[in-house]
Structure formats: C-alpha cells, structure tokens
Amino acid sequence: MDGASTAITARGVELLDLELGADVKATRALRIGPVLSTSIGRFTTVSVNGTPTRDFDTALHAWMMIGMRGAYDL
Numbered sequence: 532m533d534g535a536s537t538a539i540t541a542r543g544v545e546l547l548d549l550e551l552g553a554d555v556k557a558t559r560a561l562r563i564g565p566v567l568s569t570s571i572g573r574f575t576t577v578s579v580n581g582t583p584t585r586d587f588d589t590a591l592h593a594w595m596m597i598g599m600r601g602a603y604d605l
Contacts, residue, residue, distance in 0.1 A: 537579065537580060538578075538579070538580055538581070539577065539578070539579055540577070540578045540581075541574045541576070541577045541587075542574065542575060542576045542577075543572050543573050543574035543575045543576070544572060544573060544575060545570055545571070545572040546571050546572055546573060546591070547569075547570065547571040547572075548568075548569075548570045548571075549568065549569050549570075550566070550567070550568045551566070551567045551568075552564055552565060552566040552567070552600055553565060554600075554602070560603055560604045560605070561601070561602070561603050561604075562601070562602045562603075562604070563599060563600065563601045563602075564599070564600055565597070565598075565599060565600075566596070566597070566598050566599065566600045567595075567596070567597055568595070568596045569593060569594065569595045569596070570593065570594045571591055571592070571593045572591070572592060572593075573589055573590070573591050573592070574587065574589060574592070575589070
C-alpha cells in the first residue's frame with residue numbers, strides 16, 4: 532500500500548419511509564412487539580475525491596429492517 536485514499540460521497544433523496552409495529556402488554560410495565568421498517572431512495576449525485584461524476588447507476592435502492600421493540604414504563 533502506498534497510503535493513497537479515495538473519498539466517495541453519494542447524495543440523493545429518500546422517496547418513501549414506512550414503519551409498522553405493534554405493542555403487546557407483556558406485564559403492567561413492559562410492552563414488546565414486532566417492528567417492520569422500509570426505506571426507498573435514489574442517489575442523484577456521486578463525487579469521487581470531491582469531483583462529481585455521472586458514471587453511476589441511478590436505480591432505486593431499498594433498505595428493510597425486521598426486529599423486536601421493547602418499552603418499559605417506569
């Protein structure tokens with residue numbers, strides 16, 4: 532390695548953000564439940580070492596998360 536580095540910056544817009552969940556009362560103070568979250572976006576600009584480039588795919592991209600949520604009331 533010669534110590535060189537490359538900085539890539541991508542910017543874009545989030546087109547859709549959905550979150551869905553449910554709480555079930557497990558005890559008087561504890562609530563738990565499933566959570567589903569998804570986000571859809573599109574990169575509009577990409578820069579390599581500070582120089583904008585058009586050599587990238589502008590296709591939609593998505594992120595999905597499935598999990599459990601818990602809350603404890605004091």
